[in-house]
Amino acid sequence: MRRLAQIEFNNSMHKASLFSAVVFLFAAISAQATVTLQFSTASAKLTNIQNAAGTAAGGLRWGIVVDTTNNGFDANGLNYDGFTFPAAGSGLFLSKGDGSATTDDFFYFAATGNTTLASAGGTDSGTNVISQLAGLPLSGGVTAGDQFALIWFDTTTANVGDKYGFYTDPSFVIPNDGNTVNFNSTVLGPDPVRLASNTFGVPEPSRVAFFALGLLGFLARRRR
Amino acid sequence: MKTSCFVQTLGVLALLGLSSQSLAQTTAASDPVGFVTVNVPANSDAVLAVPLSRASVFKGVIQSISGNTITVAGTSPAWTTNQFVQALPGQVNTYAVQIASGTKEGMTGKVTANAANSVTIQLDPAEDLSGVQTEAVNGAGNGDHIDILPYWTPASLITSAVSNGSQILLLEATTAGINLSSSGSFGFDSGAWVDENTFEAADHAPLAFGRAFIFRNGGASVGISMAGSVPMTKHRIIIRSFGAGDQDVAVGFSSPVPTRIGSVGLSFTEDDQLLVFDNTASGQNKSASQVLYYTTGDGWVDETFSPVGTSFMLQPGQGYIFRKKGTGAAGTFVWTALQSYLAP
Numbered sequence: 001m002r003r004l005a006q007i008e009f010n011n012s013m014h015k016a017s018l019f020s021a022v023v024f025l026f027a028a029i030s031a032q033a034t035v036t037l038q039f040s041t042a043s044a045k046l047t048n049i050q051n052a053a054g055t056a057a058g059g060l061r062w063g064i065v066v067d068t069t070n071n072g073f074d075a076n077g078l079n080y081d082g083f084t085f086p087a088a089g090s091g092l093f094l095s096k097g098d099g100s101a102t103t104d105d106f107f108y109f110a111a112t113g114n115t116t117l118a119s120a121g122g123t124d125s126g127t128n129v130i131s132q133l134a135g136l137p138l139s140g141g142v143t144a145g146d147q148f149a150l151i152w153f154d155t156t157t158a159n160v161g162d163k164y165g166f167y168t169d170p171s172f173v174i175p176n177d178g179n180t181v182n183f184n185s186t187v188l189g190p191d192p193v194r195l196a197s198n199t200f201g202v203p204e205p206s207r208v209a210f211f212a213l214g215l216l217g218f219l220a221r222r223r224r
Numbered sequence: 225m226k227t228s229c230f231v232q233t234l235g236v237l238a239l240l241g242l243s244s245q246s247l248a249q250t251t252a253a254s255d256p257v258g259f260v261t262v263n264v265p266a267n268s269d270a271v272l273a274v275p276l277s278r279a280s281v282f283k284g285v286i287q288s289i290s291g292n293t294i295t296v297a298g299t300s301p302a303w304t305t306n307q308f309v310q311a312l313p314g315q316v317n318t319y320a321v322q323i324a325s326g327t328k329e330g331m332t333g334k335v336t337a338n339a340a341n342s343v344t345i346q347l348d349p350a351e352d353l354s355g356v357q358t359e360a361v362n363g364a365g366n367g368d369h370i371d372i373l374p375y376w377t378p379a380s381l382i383t384s385a386v387s388n389g390s391q392i393l394l395l396e397a398t399t400a401g402i403n404l405s406s407s408g409s410f411g412f413d414s415g416a417w418v419d420e421n422t423f424e425a426a427d428h429a430p431l432a433f434g435r436a437f438i439f440r441n442g443g444a445s446v447g448i449s450m451a452g453s454v455p456m457t458k459h460r461i462i463i464r465s466f467g468a469g470d471q472d473v474a475v476g477f478s479s480p481v482p483t484r485i486g487s488v489g490l491s492f493t494e495d496d497q498l499l500v501f502d503n504t505a506s507g508q509n510k511s512a513s514q515v516l517y518y519t520t521g522d523g524w525v526d527e528t529f530s531p532v533g534t535s536f537m538l539q540p541g542q543g544y545i546f547r548k549k550g551t552g553a554a555g556t557f558v559w560t561a562l563q564s565y566l567a568p
Contacts (some may be wrong), residue, residue, distance in 0.1 A: 034403070038409065042412060122423065123388075134421070176509070178353065178509065
């Protein structure tokens with residue numbers, strides 16, 4: 001596994017960096033196994049994945065988040081920090097704003113051509129369908145047996161203040177290498193509307209920086 | 225594993241007649257036909273590959289080549305512009321040109337355009353038309369032959385009554401590695417096949433020549449019958465590795481009769497492997513039931529290192545995973561072999 005870049009968090013009061021992430025590129029791995037996750041098939045579809053406003057706006061980006069140590073998603077997946085979107089077919093470990101830097105939750109963004117939601121007809125038809133994620137590499141901490149969740153984004157960015165949706169099910173488990181699995185039993189039939197209702201937060205050290213800036217302002221006013 | 229293999233010879237007379245005709249231009253010629261049936265247990269996977277071809281719509285001789293455009297010899301066939309390019313809903317087929325003689329025999333290219341007597345094709349990036357002989361350059365009577373034939377598609381290949389929820393899992397390797405999962409899928413529902421990534425209609429989506437795929441049975445046990453023309457040209461496909469390490473490639477052999485593995489030229493590097501799957505066993509995502517290894521000293525051997533080059537038979541209709549031993553860099557290999565029934 002080759003580490004492409006590590007963006008160091010700079011908590012300087014002059015230039016507070018908002019994101020901390022480590023990005024891995026799977027393409028550089030010489031020999032890797034993959035799995036394919038089918039959330040929708042011709043006969044059963046996962047629909048109604050909607051934006052924050054609850055409208056069936058197409059083109060939403062999506063991916064998966066893997067609990068790589070199977071200790072439960074950090075903060076139940078509801079309090080991730082904003083991050084810079086990785087390239088399609090790669091991922092990064094998410095962080096959350098309680099001072100605990102990166103978590104063991106790995107976000108993987110599907111390869112090009114499989115990144116956005118659209119409508120689908122036929123059996124179990126509907127809008128905003130999550131179809132399938134083919135060729136997920138079992139590497140970078142992702143192993144068979146890991147619990148995973150679906151994550152989708154209200155906009156094309158994952159910045160502070162942007163919205164995201166998060167959904168998991170007990171059946172959402174990474175299969176063994178080489179396997180193609182579907183989740184028909186979970187998605188068959190009408191699906192409830194699921195909104196992008198969570199908000200990407202600000203990493204904790206940035207909050208310290210902003211607080212410090214605010215304190216400086218207060219001190220400056222007092223001095224004047 | 226059991227595969228019912230029954231090659232009918234209804235087209236024998238047509239074949240004999242074909243051999244005596246001038247091949248400057250021939251349309252709608254007949255090759256021997258047959259069918260192969262593979263029984264798939266309920267709700268289970270079978271690794272399949274098509275051992276037969278769809279009927280050719282044209283057989284002829286190459287007059288000249290310019291880039292990737294082939295002009296045929298003899299009286300102009302007077303094709304309609306782009307009649308060999310899929311144009312739904314009326315023209316549903318995707319066509320290929322297959323080189324039928326010479327050093328590149330068996331090489332196929334997808335037709336991307338055609339004029340009255342020429343076709344433009346798209347080849348695998350590892351292939352080209354160098355070495356293909358033409359009447360113009362090599363003299364009258366020396367041009368290589370070509371066939372134009374349609375690709376197999378889900379609707380044309382799977383004509384047996386299959387259950388809703390059945391799938392064709394594509395195994396087109398685009399990434400380095402082994403134990404690779406499906407690259408995409410077509411699903412069957414309410415009488416039609418759909419692409420399960422885009423949910424667009426897929427009845428007429430072309431299936432690659434010489435590649436294995438998984439048929440995932442969505443219901444009761446079913447016999448998948450594949451009927452078509454007996455291939456009359458060499459088997460030829462590209463084996464591609466994407467990285468320095470071992471690479472899985474899903475393959476099949478283009479022959480409707482069982483063939484000794486030692487006779488098909490599938491051997492490039494010490495420790496190449498062939499993963500064999502038991503299509504009679506129930507279950508999905510099955511592991512290989514047998515693994516063969518290639519050795520430079522004894523040819524193909526089984527898990528006990530006993531030579532099997534003359535005893536292990538590649539079965540018609542059966543797909544395999546060829547695990548190419550890593551050579552330290554990405555690369556391509558040409559797998560070409562003459563079918564036993566075509567041997568002089």
